[in-house]
Amino acid sequence: MRFAELVIGASWKIGRPMGIDLELHVSWFVVMVLITVSLATSFYTPFDIPIAFFLGAVSAALLFISITLHELAHSYFAIKYGIGVHRIVLFMFGGVAQIKQEPPTPGAEFVIAIAGPLCSFGIGMLLLLIGWLLLPLWVPAFHFWVAFDQIISGSITGGNSYLAGCVALLGYVMLLNFVLATINLVPAFPLDGGRLLRAMLWRLLHNFEKATVIASAAGQLVGGFLMGGGFFFLFEPDVLNGVWLILLGFFLFRAARVAYNRARMTQHHLFIYPEERSF
Numbered sequence: 001m002r003f004a005e006l007v008i009g010a011s012w013k014i015g016r017p018m019g020i021d022l023e024l025h026v027s028w029f030v031v032m033v034l035i036t037v038s039l040a041t042s043f044y045t046p047f048d049i050p051i052a053f054f055l056g057a058v059s060a061a062l063l064f065i066s067i068t069l070h071e072l073a074h075s076y077f078a079i080k081y082g083i084g085v086h087r088i089v090l091f092m093f094g095g096v097a098q099i100k101q102e103p104p105t106p107g108a109e110f111v112i113a114i115a116g117p118l119c120s121f122g123i124g125m126l127l128l129l130i131g132w133l134l135l136p137l138w139v140p141a142f143h144f145w146v147a148f149d150q151i152i153s154g155s156i157t158g159g160n161s162y163l164a165g166c167v168a169l170l171g172y173v174m175l176l177n178f179v180l181a182t183i184n185l186v187p188a189f190p191l192d193g194g195r196l197l198r199a200m201l202w203r204l205l206h207n208f209e210k211a212t213v214i215a216s217a218a219g220q221l222v223g224g225f226l227m228g229g230g231f232f233f234l235f236e237p238d239v240l241n242g243v244w245l246i247l248l249g250f251f252l253f254r255a256a257r258v259a260y261n262r263a264r265m266t267q268h269h270l271f272i273y274p275e276e277r278s279f
Contacts, residue, residue: 010025010026011023011024011025011026011089011091012024013087017068017072018072018075018076018079018085020072020075020085020086020087020088020097021086021087021088022068022087022088022090023087023088023089023090024089024090025089025090025091025092027091027092028064028090028091028092030092031060031092032057032060032061032064035056035059035060035063036053036056036057036059036060037053037056038056039052039055039056039059039060039172040052040053040055040056043056043168043172044056044165044168047165047168051165055165055168055169058169059169059172059173059176062169062173062176063173063176064090066120066123066173066176066177066180067090067094067095067180068088068090068095069119069120069123070094070095070116070117070119070120070180070184071088071090071095071096071097071116072088072119073115073116073118073119074097074112074113074115074116074192075088075097075099076115077111077112077115078097078099078103078112081103081104081108081111081112082104083099083100083101083103083108083112084099084100085097085098085099085100086098086099086100092247093247093248093251094180102208106199106200106202106203107199107203109195109198109199109202110196110199110200112195113192113193113195113196113199114192114196116181116184116192117180117181117182117184117185117192117193118181120177120178120180120181120184121177121178121181123177124174124175124176124177124178124181127170127173127174127177128174130170131167131170131171131174186222187215187218188218188219188221188222188223188252188256189212189215189216189218189219189255189256189259190216190219190252190255190256190259191219191252194215194216194218194219194256195215197214197215197218198211198212198214198215199211201214201215209263209264210263212259212260212262212263213260213263213264215259216256216257216259216260216263217256217260218256219252219253219255219256219259219260220253220256220257220260222249222252222256223249223250223251223252223253223254223256224249224253225249226245226246226248226249226252227245227246227249227250227253228249229242229245229249230242230243230244230245230246230247230248230249231246233245234246
């Protein structure tokens, strides 16, 4: 689906990894600021204010790198299957890799879709290993899981210790990549999990459009559920979580609805897919 149909606003080219234009949408800068401030005032509170904001900013930058690598993993395998990639755009809800056409086979769809979550999971495991190697320098090795729990809860000891800051940063980015992999595996189109679902249905039904209709219907259902949950949280103390869920649910529902309508129209020979697709 076209990126312009999903978000509105300008984006700026910042590089060409693997020969693919990498762009930042205007909404991404808002997210960077929100993440920096949120982490500095919640997760990194045991540190002095300047260090807390520095760690928050570095965390936001590492989020940018993590999502970029996630999208590049998709793009790498798309290229392997002979599918050209126009660009990757990072925006407030993640990344979109725009490619020339749909995968030629269910197997290609499956491989391209699973590449992103596997990349994120691999990054998380690598950071877990690095954290495991660093923590014995900070606390006794047998206290690793105690220290890890402190990282998750935000009750980080060590004051202004640079080592404590590194461990906290690694812990956050590690969890971020595990969460990124897990959320993307939810079987709701156009998330990666929804594309995996479509690949399996495509293989089973031997019908791409019918598989798309079912997978995108699941995406609309999950999007509606997120919006409903968001409205519930509006009456709780943390209103921002509710607003975020509503926005995320609306985006997912809208993207799934576009794919659903196109697939239905194609089924009835009323519409031909343009040669473009987003992850």
